[in-house]
Amino acid sequence: MDEVAAAIADPVRREILLMLRNGRLPAGRIAGRFAVSRPAVSRHLRVLRESGLVHDELVGRQRFYVLDAERLTELAEWIAQFTRPSGWEHRLDALETEVYRTRRERGTAALKKDLGRKDTA
Structure with a gap:
């Protein structure tokens, strides 16, 4: 849970997760959305991947990222105890x-x- 909380602490990573909630996207399209450099976006994607919030799929020469929202469940349940x-x-x-x-x-x-x-x- 701590790893997931740390991953979503950054606003760029939260925006990436929002982008991926409607389906997989290529890394280039994700990077194009932000004013930060492509290597910076790549580091954000790596943090999300290592936390298990996203996984990547290689299709030809393109790398696609896919949201794995299941990893948010434990954190969401913990937070819910304060809102129920x-x-x-x-x-x-x-x-x-x-x-x-x-x-x-x-x-x-x-x-x-x-x-x-x-x-x-």
Whole structure:
């Protein structure tokens, strides 16, 4: 997980991952997207490859890169524990529902009581 987190810490590498989410791309096309040198992009691709986030395929003379999003799963699950509702949030939601239900029932009972008084008058 640490290797993946370190790999996605760089904004250029995150952009490369976004580019690859729709399918494989040749290295030259990836490099052409950035203002940094081709050797710099090559180093970014190497970091992504070594972390397992991408793999490369040689087709003729072209090297294509492919996203392996499965490597993000462990990190995503770890991060999710900070964004999922806690047990307290579920309990507070249940309490809010119960308060509204009780208010509604009391309002209905009070209305029936008032209507009963009007019928006897």
